[in-house]
Amino acid sequence: MSDSHKTGPLKIAVAGLGTVGAGVLKLLERQADLIGQRCGRRIEVVAVSARSRGKDRGIDLSAVEWYDDPVALAAHPGADVVVELIGGSEGPAKETVELALERGRHVVTANKALLAHHGTALAAKAEAAGLAIGFEAAVAGGIPIIKGLREGLAGNRVSEVHGILNGTCNYILTEMRTTGRDFADVLADAQKLGYAEADPSFDIDGVDAAHKLAILTSVAFGTPVDFKSVHVEGIRHVSAVDFDYADALGYRIKLLGIARRTDHGIEQRVHPCMVPKAAPIAAVDGVFNAVIAQGDFVDRVLFVGRGAGEGPTASAVVADLIDIARGRSTPTFGVPAAQLSEAQPSPMEARRGSYYVRLMVVDRPGVIADVAAAMRDQNVSMEQFLQRGRAPGEAVPVVLTTHDTDEAAMQRALATIAAKESVVEPPRMIRIEQF
Numbered sequence: 001m002s003d004s005h006k007t008g009p010l011k012i013a014v015a016g017l018g019t020v021g022a023g024v025l026k027l028l029e030r031q032a033d034l035i036g037q038r039c040g041r042r043i044e045v046v047a048v049s050a051r052s053r054g055k056d057r058g059i060d061l062s063a064v065e066w067y068d069d070p071v072a073l074a075a076h077p078g079a080d081v082v083v084e085l086i087g088g089s090e091g092p093a094k095e096t097v098e099l100a101l102e103r104g105r106h107v108v109t110a111n112k113a114l115l116a117h118h119g120t121a122l123a124a125k126a127e128a129a130g131l132a133i134g135f136e137a138a139v140a141g142g143i144p145i146i147k148g149l150r151e152g153l154a155g156n157r158v159s160e161v162h163g164i165l166n167g168t169c170n171y172i173l174t175e176m177r178t179t180g181r182d183f184a185d186v187l188a189d190a191q192k193l194g195y196a197e198a199d200p201s202f203d204i205d206g207v208d209a210a211h212k213l214a215i216l217t218s219v220a221f222g223t224p225v226d227f228k229s230v231h232v233e234g235i236r237h238v239s240a241v242d243f244d245y246a247d248a249l250g251y252r253i254k255l256l257g258i259a260r261r262t263d264h265g266i267e268q269r270v271h272p273c274m275v276p277k278a279a280p281i282a283a284v285d286g287v288f289n290a291v292i293a294q295g296d297f298v299d300r301v302l303f304v305g306r307g308a309g310e311g312p313t314a315s316a317v318v319a320d321l322i323d324i325a326r327g328r329s330t331p332t333f334g335v336p337a338a339q340l341s342e343a344q345p346s347p348m349e350a351r352r353g354s355y356y357v358r359l360m361v362v363d364r365p366g367v368i369a370d371v372a373a374a375m376r377d378q379n380v381s382m383e384q385f386l387q388r389g390r391a392p393g394e395a396v397p398v399v400l401t402t403h404d405t406d407e408a409a410m411q412r413a414l415a416t417i418a419a420k421e422s423v424v425e426p427p428r429m430i431r432i433e434q435f
């Protein structure tokens with residue numbers, strides 16, 4: 001391969017010139033001298049591909065070859081690296097990456113969906129051919145968490161990684177808390193401001209965070225990427241009143257991705273959590289992301305920064321390109337793909353911890369006793385109980401928290417409570433994490 005000479009420029013072909021692709025070209029142009037000094041060679045864009053050739057992207061494309069088809073670009077004879085910035089787990093993004101590897105090109109991508117679904121197979125293919133796949137930008141945007149785990153913490157056994165992995169959700173939850181507005185209202189505003197997509201479901205239903213968590217889990221624990229084992233819940237059911245109760249109970253509400261080694265296997269879950277106000281992650285607001293890793297020698301490490309956007313994501317993509325230009329290589333997920341060790345996924349029912357539950361119940365004698373009995377029958381011990389105001393004969397909110405209990409017992413208690421005629425809405429439950 002031409003880049004093995006490491007004298008001439010590293011030649012790259014870029015598929016996708018949207019937010020990230022255009023950002024990468026701008027960064028490479030603006031920092032060309034700095035990058036040249038840091039790598040001892042320049043990084044040169046030789047070819048690009050996007051859907052619409054005529055679109056003004058604020059970048060000069062006059063000196064690069066244009067491809068309508070990104071898969072054809074992957075076979076560009078002069079490229080050392082193909083940078084895939086199209087997106088999607090299947091279709092042109094996957095075909096582009098596969099062909100690039102077949103043709104002996106290194107790959108850099110920001111595509112978490114692709115890696116969550118096909119990461120292990122692609123890593124095996126790359127490593128068999130002596131090629132790199134860089135994906136720093138795929139998890140938490142500008143935060144160097146992949147390098148942080150794979151390189152900075154390489155001497156540790158990691159027992160847990162958790163974090164705020166979706167800036168759209170964190171923005172919505174922060175706005176709901178600080179303004180008291182409802183989910184739908186804040187989401188509509190986030191869409192107007194460009195913080196949420198026209199179809200926001202990937203973000204707000206937790207799928208995007210789950211893609212990133214599956215990748216983090218693999219890097220943290222040396223296991224194959226196992227997206228299908230991630231338990232995923234989004235933020236649609238978090239209500240404005242939950243923020244008031246959380247505040248009164250000493251918590252903040254965050255959508256977290258949590259990967260943990262337990263006696264039952266590896267837990268991977270994405271769902272809204274209540275975290276103590278004093279926990280460092282509770283203070284990470286707005287569009288910011290954060291990841292906390294727990295290593296046996298280093299103890300806790302916290303990474304915070306911007307998880308998306310043109311500049312931060314381009315910063316991560318270019319860091320991967322610089323590694324390749326310098327000739328640095330690391331197994332894709334920290335250990336060679338052939339040695340990733342299968343691990344038992346821990347079922348959600350095995351989660352142990354405390355819970356916040358909000359009920360709408362008819363305010364009449366005996367209802368609370370029924371709720372308490374359903375909890376007692378499953379050995380769930382209640383810690384706090386809040387009922388604000390009275391409205392005899394009408395529906396009122398009642399909130400309770402529990403001591404540590406098993407998820408399976410909690411779910412059985414909630415099913416019994418939901419079936420009661422005096423409980424007028426499905427119970428809402430938020431797991432409490434005492435970090």
Ligand SMILES: NC(=O)c1ccc[n+]([C@@H]2O[C@H](COP(=O)([O-])OP(=O)(O)OC[C@H]3O[C@@H](n4cnc5c(N)ncnc54)[C@H](OP(=O)(O)O)[C@@H]3O)[C@@H](O)[C@H]2O)c1
Binds near residue numbers: 020050053113141307
């Ligand atoms: N945006 C972020 O902040 C961010 C952060 C982290 C990771 N990522 C990831 O980075 C990737 C790109 O995201 P983005 O936000 O830059 O997306 P985007 O703005 O929608 O850009 C996608 C680009 O791909 C091109 N494209 C789409 N389908 C194509 C096809 N069939 N053939 C050729 N080109 C095609 C589009 O062409 P046209 O421009 O002509 O339409 C566009 O240039 C995704 O995997 C995303 O998950 C994004």
